[in-house]
Amino acid sequence: MKEGPFFLGVDGGGTGCRARIEDAAGRVLGQGLAGPAATRLGIEKTWDAIMAASADAMSEAGLGQEVLGQVRVGVALAGLSRKGVLEALSNHPHEFAGIVFVNDGMGACLGAHSGEDGAIVIAGTGSVGIGLVDRQELRVGGYGFPISDEGSGAYLGLNAVRAALRAHDGREDKTALLAEVMKKFSHDPMEVVRWMDQATATDYAVFAPTVLRHAEQGDPAARQIVQAAAGEIDTLVRALLAQGAPRVSLLGGLASPLEPWLAHDVRRRLKPADGDAVSGTILLAQRSAGE
Structure with a gap:
């Protein structure tokens, strides 16, 4: 049986939910996919997508329910700032050693710079600038189309x-x-x-x-x-x-x-990103273990 601790990162958005689990040495043990996890779909559907992607990753890693208490989880979600969402998700019952949430943009920023100070500009359907400097979050634009999302x-x-x-x-x-x-x-x-x-x-x-x-x-x-x-x-x-x-x-x-x-x-x-949003959420999970 594989020994913990294990660190599980989840990136949930409007088109799908991705998960990856690593061991303490940073080795990727398994990956998982599930359906949309944007919070506009409702707390239960968001939670179900997180759990489905997580279970998929753990299954690929050969890990069962018995190790959940050794798994720390970081989750990046689109729409986390919606009123009451963070509180509801944080209070949702689970069997993990711990779970921490961050908005999807900050998850991507943490992954892009390996948890160090830095910023990202996302140019997709919409656009936004997000950064982290001296533990302070930065945000530029991204207030929604058509009043914002310039360059998207x-x-x-x-x-x-x-x-x-x-x-x-x-x-x-x-x-x-x-x-x-x-x-x-x-x-x-x-x-x-x-x-x-x-x-x-x-x-x-x-x-x-x-x-x-x-x-x-x-x-x-x-x-x-x-x-x-x-x-x-x-x-x-x-x-x-x-x-x-x-x-x-x-x-x-x-x-x-x-x-x-x-x-x-x-x-x-500009510099290439070190990693993706899942990398950022795994960093969150690792940090939570030391706090």
Whole structure:
């Protein structure tokens, strides 16, 4: 029988929940997957997803229920700041040696810098800057689309649709990108309005790959939109550096496509992430053992 202590890290989001368990020497023993764990789904569904991913990882590691008392758990969750969520999860009965929670962005930040001071900018469907300096958490942006999330996939899509309507009206030059966007709506502005009434950030972000493709092909409207998005990411990085972050990592689905468009001074200050959000939650679990 394997001897503890064991450290289990869980990263729960709106599309799925990942878990990984390691021994005290840092060896990966097992990994697990489960369904969505975003707190908007409700406390019980979130808890069930955490437990399912954890059980999957422990099963792969060959660990049974009898060792739960030797397992310390760190969990990063989307939506942890929702009122009452942290208290409810922290008070949920379990058989682990201990469990600690953090929001998903901070989990990613801890993993990116191996628990040391640093910051991340996440550029995906949304965008946000998160950091940790002298035990103080930093946050820049990320207040939700459309009022925030600048430089994100949703931002690219919004500006593409906006420019397409302007071109349709003759208020700016038509380009291949803007024609392709309007074709999605049968070249009918009222179809755009109908779609807009129900569209989410994810719906707008669907246009992001199209914008990036046209930008790479030299489309002037696409290039202008991508350059503006990159400028917003530049601003997030510089704000975190100005607040004392010694290093910044760029994460998310748009990290690689947008990085070549960033300002030279920003690109020089970026560093690759050491690890992922699960790495960050395992660090949390390890720290909890020493507290």
